[in-house]
Amino acid sequence: MATVSFGGGERLNALGLNDWQELRHAIHGLAADPSLRAVVVRGRGGVFCSGFDVREWDGAADEEVNRTFDVIEAALQALEDLPVPTLAVVEGVAAGAGCQLALACDLQLLTPSARIGMPVARLGLLVPATFATRLALRVGPSRSKDLLYAGRMLTARQAWDMGLVTTLAPDDNADAALAAVLDPWKEVSAASLRASKAAVDEGLRQLTEAGRWATRGPAVDPHEFRVRVTGFLHRHRGTPGRHSTGADPEHGPRPD
Numbered sequence: 001m002a003t004v005s006f007g008g009g010e011r012l013n014a015l016g017l018n019d020w021q022e023l024r025h026a027i028h029g030l031a032a033d034p035s036l037r038a039v040v041v042r043g044r045g046g047v048f049c050s051g052f053d054v055r056e057w058d059g060a061a062d063e064e065v066n067r068t069f070d071v072i073e074a075a076l077q078a079l080e081d082l083p084v085p086t087l088a089v090v091e092g093v094a095a096g097a098g099c100q101l102a103l104a105c106d107l108q109l110l111t112p113s114a115r116i117g118m119p120v121a122r123l124g125l126l127v128p129a130t131f132a133t134r135l136a137l138r139v140g141p142s143r144s145k146d147l148l149y150a151g152r153m154l155t156a157r158q159a160w161d162m163g164l165v166t167t168l169a170p171d172d173n174a175d176a177a178l179a180a181v182l183d184p185w186k187e188v189s190a191a192s193l194r195a196s197k198a199a200v201d202e203g204l205r206q207l208t209e210a211g212r213w214a215t216r217g218p219a220v221d222p223h224e225f226r227v228r229v230t231g232f233l234h235r236h237r238g239t240p241g242r243h244s245t246g247a248d249p250e251h252g253p254r255p256d
Contacts, residue, residue, distance in 0.1 A: 001038045001182065002030050009045015012093055016053040017071055020097075024075040031082055037190050038182065039082055041105055042089035042174075048114070049098030054123070057229050066219045072097050073130055076104040077212065083194050087181060089174050090114045090165070095153065096125075103134040106197060108165035109181060110156040111172045116165065117153035124221035124228045133211040137204065138164050 004026050007013030015023070030036060043049050052072065057065055079086060079101070088094075088102040089109050094116040102108045102116065110116065118135070120127060127148055135144035139162050147154075160168040169177035185193060201208075221228075 001040065002033075002036060003040045003042065004030070005042055005044050007043045007045060007047070007049065009043070009047055012050035013043040013045065013047050013098070014050045014053045015097070016056050017068060020052075020068075020071045020075045024071075024078045027075065027078040027082065031078070036084050037193060038085045038087065038185060040087050040089060040178065040182075041079070041101065043091070047092030048088070048090045048094045049101055050093050051096030051098045051120075054229060054232060058233055062218065062220060062222070065225075066216075069128060069216075069219045072100070073128070076100055076130070076134075079104040080208075083197065085185065085193055085197055087178070089178055090116060090156075091172070091174055093153075096120050100131055100134060102165070103138065107167065107181070109167040109169060109174070109177055110159060110165050111169045111174050111177070112156050113172055114156045115153045116156070116159050117151070118148055119151040119153060121148065121151040122228065123232060124223075124225035126217065126219055126221065128216055128219075129211040129214040133208060135164070137207065 004023070006015065006019065006023060027039075030039060052068060057068070085107070086105040087107040087109060088105040090102050091111050091114055093114065094102045096118060099116050099118050108116075118127070118131070132144060132148065135147060139147075143162060154162075154164070156165075156168055159165045167177065167181060171177075
């Protein structure tokens with residue numbers, strides 16, 4: 001088993017453009033390992049990921065923001081395309097692109113104090129089909145729309161109750177809960193693990209591929225995005241740990 005970890009816990013482990021690129025490279029590096037049985041994805045410092053580093057959008061042109069979504073999506077699809085089971089350990093928060101990172105894994109383990117959601121409409125971001133599909137495959141179209149329209153964050157219990165995530169840890173001891181999920185996998189055939197994932201994914205391929213090949217429109221509301229980003233950064237500037245900001249370079253994504 002391999003663990004892909006990122007961030008250092010600072011500023012809720014938001015990831016900048018380079019961080020998402022490094023994440024994709026780390027995942028691609030694992031994909032070619034024939035001995036790999038499973039991959040765990042988790043943030044360092046007791047927090048998962050609060051999304052993209054909004055500071056990098058301050059003054060950015062529309063084309064740069066559009067490219068951000070391309071880079072994030074490339075990392076998410078690399079994770080989805082891994083041939084072995086994948087599991088996200090969500091502590092703290094998984095918001096926006098961080099939520100998508102958790103949903104790109106086969107399974108999601110949340111500690112009771114974690115929160116997860118897609119509050120992207122608050123910034124005037126326009127959700128692509130792939131993002132919406134990851135929600136809809138788990139909770140259906142109506143609940144997905146409700147979550148996207150309201151942009152609200154769910155408690156771990158709410159997310160588990162509606163079927164958005166697969167495991168709710170009994171307490172905030174994520175390592176013990178992780179071991180409880182992974183230990184049974186050690187007793188089964190590695191080839192069976194891979195075949196089980198492939199069989200489920202093949203049955204869903206028409207739905208997932210439709211989103212991947214859908215024509216991508218603009219990533220932001222041209223009238224409100226910049227005002228909303230400026231307002232967001234102004235509210236949180238000077239409040240460490242509150243706003244989505246990138247991880248420090250020395251804490252970039254890597255397989256451990």
